[in-house]
Amino acid sequence: MGVWSRRAVLAGLVASPVLAAACVSGAVRKAPPDGESQGGASDGPGPAGYRRLPVPPLAESRTENGVRWFDLEARPGIASIVPGKSTPTWGYSQDILGPTLRARTGETVGVQVRNGLPEATSVHWHGMHLPARFDGGPHQPIEPGAVWEPSWTVAQPAATLWYHPHPHGTTQLHTYRGLAGLFLVDDGTGADTGLPHEYGVDDLPVIVQDKKLNTDGTLDERDDAGTGLIGPTVTTNGITGAYVPVTTDRVRLRILNASTMRVYELGLDDNSEFEMVASDGGLLAAPVRLRRLALTPGERAEIVVAMQAGRPRTLRSFPAPLPARKGRGPSGGAALSEEFELLLLNPDAELRTAPATPSKLAAIPPPVTAAAVARTFALDGNTINGRPMDMNRIDATATVDVPEIWTVRNTHNRVHNFHVHDNHFQVLDVNGSPPPPELAGWKDTVSVPPSGSVRLAVVFRDYTDPQSPYMFHCHLMRHEDDGMMGQFLVVEPGHPAG
Ligand code: C2O
Ligand code: CU
Ligand code: CU
Numbered sequence: 001m002g003v004w005s006r007r008a009v010l011a012g013l014v015a016s017p018v019l020a021a022a023c024v025s026g027a028v029r030k031a032p033p034d035g036e037s038q039g040g041a042s043d044g045p046g047p048a049g050y051r052r053l054p055v056p057p058l059a060e061s062r063t064e065n066g067v068r069w070f071d072l073e074a075r076p077g078i079a080s081i082v083p084g085k086s087t088p089t090w091g092y093s094q095d096i097l098g099p100t101l102r103a104r105t106g107e108t109v110g111v112q113v114r115n116g117l118p119e120a121t122s123v124h125w126h127g128m129h130l131p132a133r134f135d136g137g138p139h140q141p142i143e144p145g146a147v148w149e150p151s152w153t154v155a156q157p158a159a160t161l162w163y164h165p166h167p168h169g170t171t172q173l174h175t176y177r178g179l180a181g182l183f184l185v186d187d188g189t190g191a192d193t194g195l196p197h198e199y200g201v202d203d204l205p206v207i208v209q210d211k212k213l214n215t216d217g218t219l220d221e222r223d224d225a226g227t228g229l230i231g232p233t234v235t236t237n238g239i240t241g242a243y244v245p246v247t248t249d250r251v252r253l254r255i256l257n258a259s260t261m262r263v264y265e266l267g268l269d270d271n272s273e274f275e276m277v278a279s280d281g282g283l284l285a286a287p288v289r290l291r292r293l294a295l296t297p298g299e300r301a302e303i304v305v306a307m308q309a310g311r312p313r314t315l316r317s318f319p320a321p322l323p324a325r326k327g328r329g330p331s332g333g334a335a336l337s338e339e340f341e342l343l344l345l346n347p348d349a350e351l352r353t354a355p356a357t358p359s360k361l362a363a364i365p366p367p368v369t370a371a372a373v374a375r376t377f378a379l380d381g382n383t384i385n386g387r388p389m390d391m392n393r394i395d396a397t398a399t400v401d402v403p404e405i406w407t408v409r410n411t412h413n414r415v416h417n418f419h420v421h422d423n424h425f426q427v428l429d430v431n432g433s434p435p436p437p438e439l440a441g442w443k444d445t446v447s448v449p450p451s452g453s454v455r456l457a458v459v460f461r462d463y464t465d466p467q468s469p470y471m472f473h474c475h476l477m478r479h480e481d482d483g484m485m486g487q488f489l490v491v492e493p494g495h496p497a498g
Helices: 005-011 015-019 171-178 477-482
Strands: 061-064 068-081 087-092 101-106 108-115 123-124 149-153 161-166 181-188 201-210 233-236 243-250 249-256 264-268 273-277 281-288 294-296 300-306 312-316 341-354 373-379 394-401 404-410 416-418 427-431 447-449 452-460 464-471 485-491
Touching: 101 108, 108 171, 161 171, 161 249, 161 300, 171 201, 171 477, 181 201, 201 294, 201 341, 233 341, 243 249, 264 300, 264 341, 264 477, 273 294, 294 300, 373 394, 373 416, 416 452, 447 452
Parallel strands: 068 108, 101 181, 201 249, 243 341, 373 404, 394 485
Antiparallel strands: 061 068, 068 087, 108 149, 123 161, 161 181, 201 233, 249 300, 264 294, 264 312, 273 281, 273 300, 312 341, 404 452, 416 447, 416 464, 427 452, 464 485
16 A cells, blocks of 8 residues: 555545555645546746645554544644745644544544644644534643643544644744644535545635745734734745646635635625535525625635636635625725735646536524523623633523523724634624524634624534533733633533523
8 A cells, every 4th residue: 555545545535546645745746646647737947937726644643442532732834925035833733734634524533733832832623523622712822842632533524624723822822833733524424526526626724824034034923003903915725826737627715714804805806606505504594695704703604616627716805795795804995904825826728627516515494582591791992791701600501402692792983703612603694684694504703793783593412511611702802802702611501600
């Protein structure tokens, strides 16, 4: 068994050597094994001025006693974020970002996380339904040199999740330095079989982060203005100026906003339509045709872009929503002032035909609202409900399986979003109106319009624990570090709730 097929077996979900070959990180790609060459322009040099999109490798794993174990090491590195400059960064088992973890619903997974950094960090599995003591929030710090071994059974539908640091007060800095990676869940239901699914070929991770670089290439980490770490250098999978060769007439992009503060208003350079097929928690009920899509920090979207031979297209972030979208964007219609090129999709001279996107994707049940417990959370720009995060204070105690409706108000005139750990929620309304289709699937992070509100329906299932809390917070990382965060417990019936 060659190295590629062994990697494929280890990864468990990799079907072909071509696919495995695409998992090599970095601009240089190893030749596929004999007879597997893809041919065409995808093997040639890229367009001038661009570098090939690094595709994070699928993490290897080993199965011991029925548990699929992954290894991650948070460690310092040196990355080439912009051509010709070396930037000291942090990454998971690589210089910047991290490998893509991938597992199936029903599988028991474990991750050996080693902290090779000079200070404590933590690793949170954003979007994962798992016991609070393995959630990787501020209560599970990993000291330098220490190893943390969370383990859980994947119990949720196929989705694009991610992992990132969540240490108390330093989440922004650690993430900005490059600590972020994807965790893909597959569920084997076949619901998404019509979608492009060859990882690194027609199913591409697109992790977007912005940086501010000093002239010597080092990261500018000054955050004096209190606005958070935000910079003009927007990276895709860790580099600027990324292109990817496209070999099929449809590509699926799994886009993650891993920026600390920046909101993106995504679209194609010619303003043409793309299909959104999944949001944070998995597939939507049906594809949604969009020209623009807003993503606030922490949110994910899977989109399918149609391609034609000889017609490159570019994924961009636009300065403001299209006029028709005014008031619905994350900024509530306020201009986002800047425009960025995120990824050049560069098609071969001939494209393989990919199946059309199915007209129905997932069965999304109506939100459970009967007999729901109601809670209100006011984001005032500094705190939630006037109380800054206190690791020794529990802000809410939910009873397992009892539906809850959370009204989240943004009492500030700036963008905030709201993220809930553990179970995904459904958006009941945004400023009193039913959610647009792109927000109508399972979500874990949602934009709360300036001086506006959202109502969320959530049911916390399983994993009761009267000791270990989960978090809810604004995912603009400077804000969460500053205290726009609270804690909740999930308890058994009979345990005092509140
Ligand atoms: Cu992505 Cu509490 O975080
Ligand atoms: Cu989270
Ligand atoms: Cu905020």
